[in-house]
Amino acid sequence: MSSLFSEIQTDILNPKSNITDILRKCLVLAYKINNDVFIKWAELELGGYGNSDVLPDYRIQSTMIKGDFTDGHGRTFQGMIIDKHFVPDFLKDIFCSGKMDYPASYLESLLHYSGDTDPRKDMPMSVLCEFKNLYSGLFCMKAYEILPRTGCYSIIDSIKNKILKFLLEIEKKIENIEDIKLSKEDEKAITQTFTNHIYGNANIANASENFNQNIQLQSDELINNLLSELLQLKEQGKDVDTIDTVIPQIEEMKQIKDQKGIMDKLASVMTIAGGSASVCSLVAQYIPAISKLIG
Structure with missing residues (x-):
């Protein structure tokens, strides 16, 4: 046998x-x-x-928030990008973090039954009013998080x-x-x-490490969220060259195991971003959370 x-x-x-x-x-x-x-x-x-x-x-993937909108006169606009900043704070951990925490069987079923389209997770109808001013003259009928097939x-x-x-x-x-x-x-x-x-960490069981398993994963999660939002900004055609330059720098943060190294890299990213207000503003929002996590 x-x-x-x-x-x-x-x-x-x-x-x-x-x-x-x-x-x-x-x-x-x-x-x-x-x-x-x-x-x-x-x-x-x-x-x-x-x-x-x-x-x-490996269960943290880049996701995107989209919505279906109407002008109130019969015309609809489907799959329009919703910036994650507009999602209420109490829903961000559920819909904006990229956490694919479902059973493995559910992820596999999404691939079998979603056809050629990316699976999606609908947001509560009660939050649609949060997106009323996102596109001038348009009203949100449905909002959802896109779970990329490639991620599953x-x-x-x-x-x-x-x-x-x-x-x-x-x-x-x-x-x-x-x-x-x-x-x-x-x-x-x-x-x-x-x-x-x-x-993926040979020393993960060593409790004396400055970065224990939980802190490392949370740090990577924050970095993945930042990368996801930068990619969304790039898809909108904003600061494309700057974003392409800073993304590899941010990816390198996952390999750094000490607070000083992380903060030095963030400062370097801010310097590279230079005059790009949108990129600097986005990165700056993550600095307090990352600093608190690794401090």
Whole structure:
């Protein structure tokens, strides 16, 4: 009888396999090897992430807010961009953060049933009045967040790739892993290998790090939000050259692990932005939040 390790690997390599079955087998395997970190991750991927759960960086994607408008005389204008600044604060974490916290099965279903269009998540009707002055003479009939198909694909692929790399690495380190009683050293090695492949940080379990797992992910989330808003600004044709220059600088912030380095990079970005009031203003809004997070 084939092992769970080989079954999961075969399923990952089979394009017809669904992500739910793969994750369920992972959950069984996680219990068999008695690894709490693996168990928790598989449960979150199956059931979705809550507000108190740390969201892995591969589940933060660039999203966009759009709306359907009317002039009140029978003409409609669909898919018009709504700047995220106009979204009420109490909804920004839900609709503007790019957090794809849904169960993996839901993301996979969006790809199957949304056709060739990008999936979307409708905003409450009660907030449409917030967009009444966004376009002169137009009234918002519906607003929604666009969840890009590429983002859904990216998350599903990331889950599969991370599981596959983790299993291959563990099999290489510990022979007959399913048939032996693991030592404390083996369990520690599995936990470290798992966090390396799933969360992408070899030192993620080291609590003495200045940037622990939660802070690193929150910092990356803020940076991803800033990048998303800059891209939206660029799509409106504003300060295109400046935005193309600062985006690589902002991307580099994800690799910086100390407060001074982060703040120096932000100052550098502000300097590069120069006379671009819109870019400087957008970046400046993120400085307090990033500074508070890493301070």
